Amino acid sequence: MSAMDDNGEDKGPEGLGISRPPPLLLRALRPEDEPAARAAQAELSADNFGFLPDLREGEPWTGYVQRLELLRTGTEVPNGWVPTTFLVAEVAGELVGRTSIRHGLNPWLAQWGGHIGYAVRPGFRRRGYATEILHQSLAIASALGIDNVLITCDVGNVASAAVIERCGGLLADIVPGERGSAAKRRYWVERTPSSHRARQDDRVEPR
Numbered sequence: 001m002s003a004m005d006d007n008g009e010d011k012g013p014e015g016l017g018i019s020r021p022p023p024l025l026l027r028a029l030r031p032e033d034e035p036a037a038r039a040a041q042a043e044l045s046a047d048n049f050g051f052l053p054d055l056r057e058g059e060p061w062t063g064y065v066q067r068l069e070l071l072r073t074g075t076e077v078p079n080g081w082v083p084t085t086f087l088v089a090e091v092a093g094e095l096v097g098r099t100s101i102r103h104g105l106n107p108w109l110a111q112w113g114g115h116i117g118y119a120v121r122p123g124f125r126r127r128g129y130a131t132e133i134l135h136q137s138l139a140i141a142s143a144l145g146i147d148n149v150l151i152t153c154d155v156g157n158v159a160s161a162a163v164i165e166r167c168g169g170l171l172a173d174i175v176p177g178e179r180g181s182a183a184k185r186r187y188w189v190e191r192t193p194s195s196h197r198a199r200q201d202d203r204v205e206p207r
């Protein structure tokens, strides 16, 4: 039997006084996420980063959630896009971040975007959440049959570079940015069955 404190922190087996961080869950966006997800979208715009990919002006929320599902299954994929699994990260009932796992690479993704894009809301940073989001995203990519995963970040994004390197990313090269924007560091994470097992044993716990 476990007990939760006011912050949703699992205090561990009752009586032992062991404190564990609450688990981070990656799950599909839900209709009831609208207020928190829209707030996250506004917060992330300060980083020039979208929390909600391809959210259209005035689009009803339920339609957007359905569109993400059609993009995941590959049923409706806009021209030039690839099927993508979009998931939000929840910790103790709060949306803390998100991930987009692209099932393949088009020429733009192969050069700049990579397979996986993630973000953590500003109020939840430096707790290990991005590292855990990427770690779980890599397991999902592996389950989708993607063995070599490309992940990119701007050269100046030291936080993202640290996250990728912690998750096993090996720097391949640095390429010029698109149309004069920041250059990109391109990393590969190679997934072999044995490295996958080793990673599971060496699970990164969010703080």
Ligand SMILES: CC(C)(COP(=O)(O)OP(=O)(O)OC[C@H]1O[C@@H](n2cnc3c(N)ncnc32)[C@H](O)[C@@H]1OP(=O)(O)O)[C@@H](O)C(=O)NCCC(=O)NCCS
Pocket: 047, 049, 117, 118, 119, 120, 121, 124, 125, 126, 127, 128, 129, 130, 131, 132, 152, 153, 154, 157, 158, 159, 160, 162, 163
């Ligand atoms: C990049 C980002 C996802 C990092 O999220 P996070 O949850 O804070 O990352 P973590 O807590 O897992 O950080 C892991 C490590 O990265 C490094 N790091 C994180 N933030 C940092 C910062 N602001 N400055 C320097 N190093 C930093 C640290 O080494 C950190 O470990 P530590 O806290 O033990 O020192 C987040 O800043 C973000 O969402 N930025 C905007 C979107 C973005 O850039 N996404 C990545 C696209 S490639």
